[in-house]
Amino acid sequence: MHWEDAQRMAASALSAVLTNHHVEHAFIGGFAVQIIGSLRRTEDIDVQIGLTDGTSREQVVQHLLAADSRFSVRDTKLSFTPAEAPEYSVPIETLPVGSLGLPPALDIIRLGDAQYPILRPSVLILTEIKRCVHFIGSTRPKSMHKLESDLDDIENILLYLKKHGEKINFASYSSPTPDRLYAAVGKLLQHYRSEGLDDMVDTLLWALEESDRAKVDPA
Structure with missing residues (x-):
């Protein structure tokens, strides 16, 4: 078993338990980009969870621990350890919908085997651009x-969007401060230009609807 196999096993087990408990969820971050087609290794799994009817993140974690002994918590950190490969312990970060500036609602697509x-x-x-521009x-x-x-x-996401003829969807992010999203994308565009990455400039501009392009790149 390889690390990527352990991650996918963790994701499948996690999704099964959350589905059984009617917890809406979506993978984000590097693991989600792997599912899209990236070959980059990522060290953990990030999952957004929808908390309803007073359900807390702690209760969701308890559901996981009770349902599958491969889940464990150590020093408040949730992880998944395959029985057949105990050397691989996959960290899992559960992020409530809307926390840390993430989208307040889940727009989900199912991909992968x-x-x-x-x-x-x-x-x-x-979500990736918002984090990226801080660095x-x-x-x-x-x-x-x-x-x-x-x-x-x-x-990798831009290549996926272009392949499938999709544009960046600012409206579906449902941000209370959309101007910050436009500013973040504008900062990324400026970075591509300053680095002479003309292909990435063209790809990013292609991925913007005309009305959004005017807000991102008014010049």
Whole structure:
């Protein structure tokens, strides 16, 4: 078993338990981009969860622990460890819908052999861009590494959107501060231009609806 196999096993088990308990969920972050087609290794699994009827994140974690002994919590961190490969312990981050500036609603698409629920790529890309632009210009090695990883994820999502004829969907992000989304995409566009990445400039501009392009790149 490889690390990626352990991750996908974790995602399948996680999704099965959440579905059984009627918890709406969508994978985001690097794992979701892997499902889209990225080959980049990611160290954990991020999943957005919809909490309804007073259900708390802690209750969701308890559902996982009770349903499958491969889930465990150590130092408040949730993880999944395959019985046949205990050397692989996959960290899992459960993020309530709307937390940390994430979309307040889930727009889900199912992809991959196991039909993993992921945030729709046209919305997922905005979560990646929002995080990515915070690292632009940083000289800290850790931040530079995160920037490189995020840019790789964004490129993979843009290629997916172009292949499927889809545009970035600002409306479906349902942000209370849409101007910040436009500003973040504008900052990414400026970064591509400053680095001479003309192909990425063209691809990003293609992925914008005409009305959105005017807000991102008014010049």
